[in-house]
Amino acid sequence: MQQEISGSAVISLLVDNESGALARIVELFSGRGYNIQSLTVAPVDEQGSTSRVNIVTTGTPSAIRQVKVQIERLVPVSRVVNLSDAGPYVAREMALVKVVSSGESRTEALRIAEAFRARAVDTTATSFVFELTGSSDKLDSFIDLMRPLGLVEVSRTGVASICRGPKTIQNF
Amino acid sequence: MMSTTTQSPTDAQTTTALTGAEVLMRALVEQGVEVIFGYPGGAVLPIYDALFRQNHIRHILVRHEQAAVHAAEAYARSTGKVGVVLVTSGPGATNAVTGLLDAMMDSIPLVCLSGQVPTALIGNDAFQEADTTGITRPVTKYNYLVRRPEDLAPAVHEAFAIARSGRPGPVLVDLPKNITVGDAPYVSAQDISPRTAKVQIQPERESVIRAVAAMKAAKRPLFYTGGGVINAGPQASEALRRLVDVTGFPITSTLMGLGAFPGTDKRFLGMLGMHGTYEANLATHGCDVLIALGSRFDDRVTGRVNAFSPGSFKIHVDIDPSQINKIVRVDEGIVGDVGAVIDMMIEEWERTPAATHEADLAAWWAQIEGWRAIDCLRFTQDGADDAVIKPQQAISRIYELARETGRDTYVSTEVGQHQMWAAQFFRFDNPNRWLTSGGLGTMGYGLPAAVGAQIAHPDALVMDIAGEASTLMNIQELGTIAQYRLPVKIFIINNHYMGMVRQWQELLHGSRYSESYSDALPDFVKLAESFHGRGLRVTRLDELDNTIREALAHDGPVMVDICVAEGENCFPMIPSGAAHNEMILGPEQESSGAEISTEGRMLV
Numbered sequence: 073m074q075q076e077i078s079g080s081a082v083i084s085l086l087v088d089n090e091s092g093a094l095a096r097i098v099e100l101f102s103g104r105g106y107n108i109q110s111l112t113v114a115p116v117d118e119q120g121s122t123s124r125v126n127i128v129t130t131g132t133p134s135a136i137r138q139v140k141v142q143i144e145r146l147v148p149v150s151r152v153v154n155l156s157d158a159g160p161y162v163a164r165e166m167a168l169v170k171v172v173s174s175g176e177s178r179t180e181a182l183r184i185a186e187a188f189r190a191r192a193v194d195t196t197a198t199s200f201v202f203e204l205t206g207s208s209d210k211l212d213s214f215i216d217l218m219r220p221l222g223l224v225e226v227s228r229t230g231v232a233s234i235c236r237g238p239k240t241i242q243n244f
Numbered sequence: 245m246m247s248t249t250t251q252s253p254t255d256a257q258t259t260t261a262l263t264g265a266e267v268l269m270r271a272l273v274e275q276g277v278e279v280i281f282g283y284p285g286g287a288v289l290p291i292y293d294a295l296f297r298q299n300h301i302r303h304i305l306v307r308h309e310q311a312a313v314h315a316a317e318a319y320a321r322s323t324g325k326v327g328v329v330l331v332t333s334g335p336g337a338t339n340a341v342t343g344l345l346d347a348m349m350d351s352i353p354l355v356c357l358s359g360q361v362p363t364a365l366i367g368n369d370a371f372q373e374a375d376t377t378g379i380t381r382p383v384t385k386y387n388y389l390v391r392r393p394e395d396l397a398p399a400v401h402e403a404f405a406i407a408r409s410g411r412p413g414p415v416l417v418d419l420p421k422n423i424t425v426g427d428a429p430y431v432s433a434q435d436i437s438p439r440t441a442k443v444q445i446q447p448e449r450e451s452v453i454r455a456v457a458a459m460k461a462a463k464r465p466l467f468y469t470g471g472g473v474i475n476a477g478p479q480a481s482e483a484l485r486r487l488v489d490v491t492g493f494p495i496t497s498t499l500m501g502l503g504a505f506p507g508t509d510k511r512f513l514g515m516l517g518m519h520g521t522y523e524a525n526l527a528t529h530g531c532d533v534l535i536a537l538g539s540r541f542d543d544r545v546t547g548r549v550n551a552f553s554p555g556s557f558k559i560h561v562d563i564d565p566s567q568i569n570k571i572v573r574v575d576e577g578i579v580g581d582v583g584a585v586i587d588m589m590i591e592e593w594e595r596t597p598a599a600t601h602e603a604d605l606a607a608w609w610a611q612i613e614g615w616r617a618i619d620c621l622r623f624t625q626d627g628a629d630d631a632v633i634k635p636q637q638a639i640s641r642i643y644e645l646a647r648e649t650g651r652d653t654y655v656s657t658e659v660g661q662h663q664m665w666a667a668q669f670f671r672f673d674n675p676n677r678w679l680t681s682g683g684l685g686t687m688g689y690g691l692p693a694a695v696g697a698q699i700a701h702p703d704a705l706v707m708d709i710a711g712e713a714s715t716l717m718n719i720q721e722l723g724t725i726a727q728y729r730l731p732v733k734i735f736i737i738n739n740h741y742m743g744m745v746r747q748w749q750e751l752l753h754g755s756r757y758s759e760s761y762s763d764a765l766p767d768f769v770k771l772a773e774s775f776h777g778r779g780l781r782v783t784r785l786d787e788l789d790n791t792i793r794e795a796l797a798h799d800g801p802v803m804v805d806i807c808v809a810e811g812e813n814c815f816p817m818i819p820s821g822a823a824h825n826e827m828i829l830g831p832e833q834e835s836s837g838a839e840i841s842t843e844g845r846m847l848v
Contacts, residue, residue: 088439091389092377103382134569141566147386147406147439 076132080109081156082163082233083140084241088148089115089123096146097125106139107131110165110208110230122150124241126163126233128208153244155233163233167211168193169202173222181221188214199224264396264424265294268357271400273300274433277328279319279699280304281312285332286372287359290424304699304728307720309336311692313343313414314718317352318679318696322654324477326407327696329356334372337418338379342686344414345383349683350500351475353412355403356384362422363391376418385413390420393428398436405438411564412475443563447580447588455535455559455576456592462533462557463604464611465493468516468545471500471682472538472562472582474675480583481505481675484537487586490593492605494612496524498539499667500682507671513612514621517545518818519664522620522827523612525816528553529824530611536560538582541571542683543847551823561585620816621668622832629786635662635737635808638788639709640669642735645792651705653677656693658714659685661743661814666709688717691734695721698730705733705796712738712805713762722775725801733795734803736768739810747813751828772803781805820847 087093094113101108109128116124129139136154143152155161169190171181178200185192185202188210194201204214208231215226235241262270268291272280281304284292295303306312309331316327327347331340337358347354361370377389386406388399396419403415459465467488473480481504488495488511495505496516505512514521516528528534534556539545541560546552549571558574560567561582568577578585599605625637639662646653655670656679657663663680672678679697681689694708708715715736725732737743745760769779778798782791788806795802815830821841 091391092381092387095378096381099382134573138566138570141568144442145564145566150439 076134078130078132080128080130081136081154082161082231083127083129083136083143084153084155084233085125085127085143085149086116086151086241087123087125087146088150089121090148093123093148094125096148097127097143100142100146101129101139104138104142106135110228112230112232126231128231151241151244153235153241155235158235158244159239160236161233162236163207163231164205165208165211165231166203166205166229167215168227169204169215169218169223170199170225171202171218171222172199172224174198177221181218184214184217184221190214261427262430263290263294264393264419264426264428265290267397267428267430268400268419268424269294269298269301270430271397271433272328275401275404276325277301280328280330281306281315281319281696282330283307283309283312283332283336285336285359287333287361287421288330288336288357288419288424290421291330291357291359291419303330304695305724306692306695307723308718309339310343310688311695311718311721311724313340313347313354313356314686314689314692315696315699315724316354317343317347317350318656318693319700320352320354321474321679322676322697323700324676326353326355326404329354331356331358332372333359333361333376334374336372337374337376341380341383342684344380344416346681346684346686346689347414348383348385350681351412351471352414353407354414355400355407356414356416358416358418359424360389360418360420363420364422366420376416380416383414384416387416387418389418390423393423393426396423396428397431401431401433401436402438404433405440409438409440410443411472411562444565444579445563445581445584447561447578447585449588451576451578452585452588453592455578456589456596458533458557458559458576459491459493459535459589459593460596460599461601462493462599463601464531464608465491465533465535465605466527466531467493467495467535467537468498468528468539469495469501469504469537470498470539473501473504476538476563476581476583478675480581480586483583483586483590487590487593490590493535494527494609496520496528498542498545498682499680501539502667502670502678503672503675506673508673513616515667516824517542518547519668519814519816520818521668522618522816522829523615525818525824525827526615527612531556533557534559536574537586538562540567543571546571547818548821548823553824618829618833620829620833623830624832625785627785629784631785632809633782633785633788633806635739635743635812636665636669637785638735638737638806638808639665641788642707642709642792643670645789645796646705646707649705649796652701653705653707654679654697654701655707655709656680656690656697657709658690658711658717659687660711660714660745661739661747661812662709662711662737664744664814665737687714689714691715691718691721692724694732694734695724695728695730698732699728706731707733707735710734710736711743712736712740712765712768713742716766719771722772722777722801722803726776730801731799732801734801735792735795736803736805737808738765738768738805739808739812740765741810743812744814750813751819768803768805772801777801777803779803779805781807783807
């Protein structure tokens with residue numbers, strides 16, 4: 073049998089904003105041994121009755137197909153799209169990165185932040201909190217560069233994603 | 245039942261203030277509920293009060309909440325209706341968990357109503373509080389915690405719609421006491437739109453056309469049918485019979501599918517899988533087109549997955565898209581109601597030119613007859629009058645003598661060797677007659693299941709083929725049987741061991757029978773009598789038939805203690821981790837089974 077190569081995928085879904093809905097999705101992943109790399113959730117309609125969940129998961133193509141059909145079985149879930157499969161899409165996340173340093177390191181941190189278009193949203197004599205938005209890769213490289221420069225804390229939102237062009241999650 | 249009230253709950257004025265419990269009753273009546281299996285407690289007292297004050301719904305008082313769920317499962321399985329369970333909060337709900345998972349695994353439509361502490365106390369570790377929706381989330385198709393009175397009726401209606409739609413399953417509605425005590429508005433089922441629209445009933449014709457083309461080109465075809473055919477209703481079983489008629493293909497079935505196709509028909513090869521027949525398993529291994537209808541490639545069926553039916557073109561029909569390509573990669577996946585798919589298959593089969601492989605099909609049947617000639621279920625019973633009864637002898641005689649009565653017969657089982665022997669020896673001609681715990685393998689299922697089946701079919705012959713160990717797990721249901729005078733026939737195949745555990749210990753663990761001996765058993769005859777029933781015991785071959793006849797003829801509950809040979813194993817057997825062509829046959833047949841591998845030992 074041909075070995076399948078494991079990869080990552082972004083799955084977006086719409087779910088009725090009811091109590092326990094997120095638990096259902098998360099328990100499906102843990103109960104069936106699927107992976108969650110990142111997860112974001114927030115209401116997205118006018119009434120606040122529908123939430124969008126974006127999940128970055130890893131697995132073989134057949135495992136990811138299973139993830140999708142298993143999520144589709146959940147009663148409060150109305151749409152599920154594997155964005156990685158469905159054409160070009162945008163995936164962004166935000167990070168808050170705290171750096172504590174002085175002297176040369178402090179200047180270097182500020183210089184790199186400018187190159188990455190990160191904003192310093194909090195500044196003290198000994199620290200910065202940078203806000204950075206972009207692809208997960210971009211955030212990873214920024215954090216890696218900050219590590220030797222006094223990085224002490226990172227907070228990331230996880231990925232929000234949407235497909236490119238006029239098509240919406242409702243049209244798939 | 246006599247009704248003394250003139251006003252039915254459905255025609256009461258909508259303006260009249262109803263309590264939540266009354267709204268619940270009304271919703272249940274609107275859903276066509278006739279029977280509830282339950283057990284009262286503090287949090288459900290308002291519901292029991294509303295039950296007391298109405299005449300439409302009958303309540304069956306069980307002796308343990310797990311049994312309520314199994315009884316409701318059997319009621320549902322044997323009628324095609326949704327089974328209903330009512331339990332109190334905390335321990336009432338947690339006791340129901342095993343039954344709910346059993347129903348989930350075997351796709352049985354249930355609605356379980358559980359009491360809950362008042363909403364204001366939720367989260368306070370109140371008396372008999374449990375996070376019931378949290379605990380039951382993975383064991384139900386869906387569940388609700390009703391927090392607002394206006395959500396009550398819609399939740400109950402939607403629960404029924406979800407339980408019976410698509411791949412059926414259990415749904416739980418958790419009802420805080422303030423919701424059932426306080427006023428609540430009634431909403432009719434017609435006025436809500438349940439979230440079940442995603443289910444695809446009609447298959448895509450293109451997909452069916454491709455499947456039929458493969459079936460027409462097949463040289464060694466095989467139908468592999470499962471519980472989905474039974475869930476799809478009696479008309480799906482009828483359609484299956486027509487499909488086998490028009491194609492002339494051999495057919496095998498899973499444990500859950502028995503009865504969808506007549507077991508006595510020559511084209512039926514018996515059950516497949518771990519304890520399936522030689523001919524069914526070798527046909528599965530050797531077929532070139534495998535048509536899976538409402539079955540899910542369970543590990544008991546497939547054995548080693550990468551050796552399962554190698555080289556066959558696989559067609560998989562299921563109403564649940566997540567089942568397709570879950571375990572085994574298939575060549576044609578068809579999503580739809582299996583009855584609708586079979587109808588369309590017949591249509592396409594008759595529309596297209598006749599298959600040109602008649603000779604191949606005849607050769608395939610000849611090969612199958614060769615396998616059948618091995619007679620894999622044969623066993624040797626010592627014919628002496630005082631001979632020890634073999635369990636296979638007991639079960640095959642129960643089957644034959646029950647058949648002689650000509651009565652409509654429902655059979656439940658517990659879990660273990662006796663269950664597999666019953667699956668092998670009973671030949672069901674109709675669906676919905678075979679009640680067994682397949683997916684979860686719940687010991688203690690059979691006795692409460694017999695209760696549920698007998699309540700649903702008061703005039704039918706209902707039997708529980710039991711093991712002495714399993715049946716003790718829910719033996720308290722003898723109380724329910726006594727209370728409602730249910731003429732259930734319980735046949736305990738008593739080999740003084742947890743037989744299947746003993747068998748695996750013999751085959752895999754050097755005959756070290758660790759904790760599998762049934763020590764200190766009760767006297768089942770006295771036990772039956774103490775529960776106001778009839779108790780019989782048989783220890784010799786010459787008394788077997790008469791004892792079974794006596795039990796079948798008795799018009800009340802009977803428990804028969806059939807003392808059988810202790811050391812019998814259930815064959816054929818595919819050892820865990822082995823392929824279908826590596827089956828172990830019994831001592832009666834030439835055996836060339838597989839050695840059990842280290843990997844196999846790790847499997848269940």
